[in-house]
Amino acid sequence: MLGRWTHRPASCNSLLRTSLQECRHTSHHVRISRGDDLGPTRDDAHQTFRIREHGDGQALPLPPLLDPVVREKRSQWDKKKLWPNAETFTPFQKKLQANPFAHALASPVRQCRATLISLPVAFLTSLHARPHPTTLDPWLLPVSLTTEKKQLGPPYRFALRHLITTQLGKKKAWEKGIYSRMEAKYGSSNVKNMVWREDLPDLILDLMQKQLIKKISWNLGFRGRLAPVASPRSEDIEHVDDVSCILFFGSLRTRADDVHDHASEIVLEMDKWSSYVAKAFADKLDPHAAPEVTHSSPSWFVEPIVPRLQPRLRCPELEFKNTTWRGQKVPVYSLADLLGENRARQLITDSEYKGEKCVVMKTVRHNLIVQILLMRLQAYIAQPGP
Incomplete structure (x- = not known):
């Protein structure tokens, strides 16, 4: 298991940041004068004035940090917002809370280092630098797929596509995406020795498949969590309520897909x-x-x-499988295409749905993680249709 990168070079920015944090920390303990401690004062609706006993007698305004009126006005915006109460949700809010696409689009927006396009994090691959156990050279690895820790250092993000991962590994194209924050964190010398694994596209795919198997096994472990149906066709799922997605145990590939793959090999x-x-x-x-x-x-x-050959002819728009349920489209995921024939067969054989061809996953809160993983894996291996 690779360790954690611990190199933290000191810089003027870090020293300045530390000083500001210390000043901010000490400022919370400063006693603010109030009432008679300020001396003779008068205040209006916006600020406080100290009455001068000598001179021309003109009142002077207090600094904003000492003015109780200003501080009280500002403090009303510093209060933490209360967590929403799920018991008071409207039907629309409950539907939005269980929608995986809404959660994916609501994730923080970050820039893809390959295409420079800003996308939600749910549609990006994140790599983090970790030292090799023997050479100690930093390696870019998909650590976020194996741990739930948040503080992993500055990430190297790019669009969640197998094609883009493969393209970044050619002629060291990934080096152009290294940014200043990574150099400040790991040091310029360590960044120059950074390693990109040759099998990184397949490694990311394998880790995403294992992550999905671990999560979806809970749904397949007990009968009743999924609704078996005859097929993904509209007439077979019309009677089921709250359909979120369809899990098809077989493959959705056709002969046209095989011909398309053969044509792609000729083009390459x-x-x-x-x-x-x-x-x-x-x-x-x-x-x-x-x-x-x-x-x-x-x-x-x-x-x-x-x-x-023109790129637009080679790479048409991506087409994801879907079906219609009560007038709206719902995605259809093939476990055989996502996980491979062997893994999908083993997963289904060990489940309570052995012998079924297709099941429906309901729109409920506890299915969110599984549906987001299905969406991410589908996007990673997606290829332009024939």
């Missing part, structure tokens, strides 16, 4: 040979290599441009 093979030709004839294809060109190639220029 063509791209490999296109890159080979571009590198072999770089001096003839590179417009910056001509003798009459005096300037160097720009930073964005990687290799000579060769004919390729």
